[in-house]
Amino acid sequence: MSYSDDEDVDIDEFQDACDLSDIPALPEDMTLERAMTEADQAITYFFNNKFSEAKNLMTPFSNSSMYHSLGSSVFLYLEAILTFDPQNIQSASKALKDSIRVCNRFRKKNTLGESLGKMVRKNNFDQFTEEEAHAELCYAECLLLKAMLTFIEDETLASFIKGGLKIRSCFNCYKDCLQILNKKDWSSATTKTHFEGGVMMGIGTFNLMISMLPSRIIKLLEFIGFSGNKQLGLDDLLKGYYLEGIRQILCVMTLLGYNLMVQYIVSHGEGDLKICADILDKQLKKYPDGVWFLFFKGRLEFMNGNLDVARSWYQKSWKSQEMWPHFHHMCFWELLWIECIHGNWKEAINYSEKLIENSKWSKTIYTYQKAAIMLMMDDITPSDRDH
Template sequence: MNGSDTEEDQDQDDFHDACETYDMPTDMTLEKAVEEAQLAINFFFNNKFDEAKNLMKPYCHSSMYHAVGFSVFSFLEAMLTFEHRHIVNAGEALKNSLSVCNRYRKKNTIGESLGKIVKKTNYEQYTEEEAHAELCHAECLLLKAMLTFMEDETLSSFIKAGIKIRSCYNSYKECHQVLLNRSWGKSVTKPHFESGVKMGIGTFNLMISLLPTRVIKLLEFIGFSGNKQLGIQDLQKGYAMQGLRQILCVMILLAYHLIVVYVLSHQEGDLKLCEKIITDQLKLYPQGVWFLFFKGRLEFMKGNLNASIEWYTKSWKSQEIWPQFHHFCFWELLWVNCFKMDWKQAGVFATNLLEGSRWSRTMYSYQKAIILLMSSDEPTKSEKVVIQNLMKDVPKYKQRIAGKSLPMEKFAIKKAERYFAQNETLILPVIELMFLWNLFKLLKKNFKMAENVLKLIEKALRNLTYMVPLNKYDKDNRALLMLLKGACLRQMASPLQALECLEHAISLQKEILEDAYIVPYAIVELALLEWDAGNKEKAILALEDAKYDFVFVKVAVQIDHKFFCF
């Protein structure tokens, strides 16, 4: 018995006695369970969250699909609220789901287990229920791993979650073999099973491919696979099917192409595919909060600021049952309004996040403070007091995951310290944060937007030139502005001017006191200039320099992502 089995058995034991008191349902067939799960999905994506959960509840102790469905809805509530009671409830639901799934999974005798070592598994021996139970079991393990991380953000939780994820991946691989090697005949449940396999294997391939190269090599050594193209292909096949998990393939594809790609790389998402998917889904779920949100994100990524505000607002106002979902919309609306330089409206959403969301009060405090700083050249006395208090609050809410601070929270804390050390000023802090969140790539979609950002940078450079007396952070500030100007000009297709600015930023390396991230990021921008010009070898060499020469820079993780996500 391996380590993952031990973890899995532990999850099962807590509910073993309770689950034995439930009889196997005589009125709930596999086909009917799948039908009710599909109905629950339709309820859920039409914002009827309570109806979806209540439909799953009556059979959640006896039917695998009802158990998994109830767990998924409980998990989403925990993820959105981050409240302890919801996390506990989700954990209980998932333990129950694992127990129910294990009851239906294929049981091997000792002889059959030993036989696997010397001969191939006979997948014809799997019944349909056993095949679906293996798939549902894999899905529960993945959610349980994610919940373990939410329950306790320590190193031991990481290890426990990792064990569950490995067991989950092995279950998906087993399901893939069942799909390929079992005779399904005219089974009406096969499309539902196949869409789940495509979703699971595709998601693992895609997500693992996004990790740093050294991590991928380690994971491949212990049996994982990280092929991005295969992952996307599987998810698109799952999306093209009319299976139960088709909607999950849809959500993952949209999240990848509209969010992950834009945060973690310098590539573009497949916006045409997203347009098609969203159009289709909005016909089915015209008031669905998720697809209204993705429509807003699609317009934002196209540079259509007013359209994105319209769709994000529709998403925000489409439901009140889960107000926590509003925070996703508030985050996006904050940044859309920052690009519009509507600092007052951006401040409204910054306040909403700070007062209502539990995700990162460190970032929310910092963001509200810097938006107030950008609102006017000379803040009023009362505004200064508010900004001071917000900056003092920034370090109070610092989080640690697996014993380590979050890089962007550490950045915010350093900048809050700089604010006080620099006579209560910061240089274009919102534009700096836009750059670090990888939002500058939107500038090439909207020339007016890019021009407005460039004007702000040039104005700040002029002010810095005439600043008397100079403070000790003058070179840090100048290097920052040169980096921002160079990055902006690159997006505006002015490579020679961009090159001049970036080289200026790099030339200040030895005079920079604190902002060590500026030079490696400038090198990344130089590499991207080379890449845009078709000089791929030069680009890769420059990126290798940024990756290895600045290994001790606190933003090394982001550099690594930028490097290998080409």
């Protein structure tokens, strides 16, 4: 049974039934260890702003190796999220579909009898090979990214429901991965740290995200199998961070994003600035010119009230790379607010105009912000007001 490229495959049983015969065989020397080593190198390239090198390392085997395929898809996904360009979103969506198919090739295969048996008894998680375990984890990560992309691909109710189903399938996969981690014999495995870090990242992120929802919704989600324990989520993410596996960087980004952005914007609470400072000190030594960590360093100083220092870090982040100009917009937004707090209205308007002209995120908000800033100016000309 096969599916065309433009069909969504949401249910595990249907995905397992896809015809995978067109996926090229892996070269004999492309072992799981080599694939993860190259993925780790791609991460180093990426966070040192060497985006082309990272992409070029992942692309050659993206149609046959699960880690190369996932890595290649992540780069396209980030580009889609940063640009909101329909063509980039479509490219990322197709890449993630292809990655899901590649992962399915390496996932544990069940006979008809085993599939029927799953209805009445639990999986034998201790029977997974090392490769099958990693395939399950990569599959869960692909599903999560695909679900997130579904919400911005199409804003209809049907798309929202499809995204929700993908998230539920993804969470179930992560729970299976946790069972594999706990029940499989890893004594002869060389990649347990990388696998465990990925499980901690996935389970931790889900707990953290769900914990931010209203209590009534949390109770409903817990009834259908989700969990939303904030402290457990943070603890798991910290475990993943301290494990220093290949997915440590994902735990780092989640912890920084949550403590420096989400807490202040969504929860109206205080983030853990101490752990953020510790993380950033280590990451900036490793990636001194990394656009992401320069940005988060600016955000940390902003939250500490050091506005001039924050401005300097944001400017460093903005000027550290030109390949992804859309990342500049995040810096412009932060710099806009710093100038507003300082009362530097002309500088603030300059950043708002840059956002209006170049960013596709929300021109309405940028235009409203520009108008609000103009009202604060005493020396604005009539022509500027009309503009």
